[in-house]
Amino acid sequence: MYPKADVVAPAVTAVFTAVLTEGPLSRVRLARRLGLSSAAVTKAARPLIEMGYLHELAATERTGPGAGRPASPLAVRADREFFVGVKITADELIGVVCDLCAQVRTAIHRPLTDPDVEAVLTELGHLVDELLDSPGGYRARTRRLGLAVSGDVDPTTGLVRYSPFLRWHNVPLRERAEKLTGLTVTVENDVKALTTAEHWFGEGVGAESFALVTVGTGIGCGLVIGGRLVSGSHGVAGEIGHIGIDANGPTCHCGGRGCVEAIAGTDAIVGQARQRSGRPELTFDEAVDLARRGDERVGAVFARAGNAIGCGIAAVANLVGPARIVVSGEGLAAYDLFETHIRAGFERQAFGAAAECPLSIRPLPFEEWARGAATVSIQALVAS
Amino acid sequence: MYPKADVVAPAVTAVFTAVLTEGPLSRVRLARRLGLSSAAVTKAARPLIEMGYLHELAATERTGPGAGRPASPLAVRADREFFVGVKITADELIGVVCDLCAQVRTAIHRPLTDPDVEAVLTELGHLVDELLDSPGGYRARTRRLGLAVSGDVDPTTGLVRYSPFLRWHNVPLRERAEKLTGLTVTVENDVKALTTAEHWFGEGVGAESFALVTVGTGIGCGLVIGGRLVSGSHGVAGEIGHIGIDANGPTCHCGGRGCVEAIAGTDAIVGQARQRSGRPELTFDEAVDLARRGDERVGAVFARAGNAIGCGIAAVANLVGPARIVVSGEGLAAYDLFETHIRAGFERQAFGAAAECPLSIRPLPFEEWARGAATVSIQALVAS
């Protein structure tokens, strides 16, 4: 990233990260926040300014009792560089172009007919081209592409070890995508990418530890502990969906009993709602409708699901004690039906001070997943 | 710790830690393991040797095809310094003297009649004196004392915020103990101290992430992730005992339902065993006896408890994916009754590759808690 060295001085990365995630900050504030001398910040900021990543804002707020030279806050030049992020699902590619501040500039959804590797890669190439050629002139200032895939992914090698939904085994996705697009590619698990996005640019900013729970067909969880994303030694981490919370609950496809996902995954909810309403063709949206109109049998399904999610979240809070937890995902489109039950389940099962952990519950536009992918490639730039 | 600086070069701490935890290692091996040049290791080792913490062993094994100068492994001089560790419970003080390798040299148990702060501190003073004056001449070479207390403890200030069993609130334990003994004192939560001990000197050595589960009256869990002990933002972490695993299970004293502890804590087991056997005076040991002799009703209580523990452990494995998990504690004195059920519960509920996480299940001498306290003070030395 910088002319001289391959790996960059810690202070440079620290300064860049702080300005990116916490907005414009003067050198003195940066120094205090990062535990560095202001001289060190001056030096670290210089190459970043020279390369156009940061710039000085005009002096603004007056500080203190009224005297003193005004600070020159350092801010990110958002349009210095753009990043493509693509979330790959079995039936759709979702692609975005983000600026350096992770703001989405353009988004494209493209349906897929077949999750076959070759077919997906071909579509991916077209999608990336279309994104880069869309109005805005992104191509000239885009060098990086982030990909988010569900399943077991090795971000260091860019290998997709196993993705159940896509039915991919050991696909060297980074290599393929780099050859295809000519961009520098990062590959990450989708939930981890989203967690990263929320940690750097969302509600997790500044939190030393942080958890993101996604509610959808599956129920996932990304964890940041000690400022670092938790990866899990055996490639497993954040599998909140398969925590058992009801010893007599339904059997899960994973072989466990009473898994959160088997109670609160959208498939599980639909199944239950069909059974209770006696309408075997019911869709998720229809079930939501019924519940909103006061159908008690279907409402109880959502209540139980919300409780299960809350209980799973409480397990996270009890075990790792994150500073805050964000609950999100497609399933929360119906979050009015969930929220109180999630909170109730959480508060009942959270132990002691863990109950004080702030919970944000809100739905999430589907592009957010692709933004997560782009965020990972922003991080890759900053760390380089 | 060293003459010049207050904080020591990272390499010095790294070398000391590696030799302490992984045994004698030559400089070249250390360099490879730590990602340093061998020159850096030579320099880092020098002050440690000069101060008597490390020494060179005689060359030993021949390496490679047969040629080359033999290595001079660096080893810890275990008797260079001693450390006192004391575990404080409501009815007992357990004290040990450990050497630098965390080997217990002397242990003393001392009953307490009253968990009042002043009474405990008085006894603590006597206990430390007795330990230091016991045969072995420890006093002259002991500068540090580690204390382990259950409950909410702030290790940076040495404040015991709240300890339910002791009924202590905001006791400045470090300050008091330092004044009392003249030693440099570290204070830590008991489970975290034990986790630290196991991470540095037990089965957790070398693991980048690691979990310790303790089974007793309470059920606790210590976590190491990314090589660092997890502390929890709200002072809560590792509360595996209050994860809810049975939505219809018994109500727990914490207000939750079906908590692991409400099913598998020793008190819960005794309660259940009394009920099922119809003997209201039954003790834990008697219940163990009955189960071992084939009493099916009491045996089922242990089976259910073991399953609950396994299920809680699976939650840890699913969420954080530790490289290994150790299960231990007083409750495991009867581990023959538990083990298969713990493993069964774990394997049923562990998701995917998480089931591959090695599980060590074994009882633990009670002095181990005090050794944990001493270990924390060894760490404090190394980090200084």
Add this chain to the structure above:
DNA sequence: ATCAATACTTGACGAAGTTAAATATTAAGC
């Protein structure tokens, strides 16, 4: 004895921080 192999040490160098002093810019008081 010589050589190849491996372990360790040394000293010059460089990267990346520190501290202390200089410089810049402002508001307030006179």
Add this chain to the structure above:
DNA sequence: GCTTAATATTTAACTTCGTCAAGTATTGAT
């Protein structure tokens, strides 16, 4: 307008802690 106190930033000398490259040490094999 001038001075002063306050705050921000920069500069330069210095410190720390590592690397690299070259040397020394010690061994088995030829």
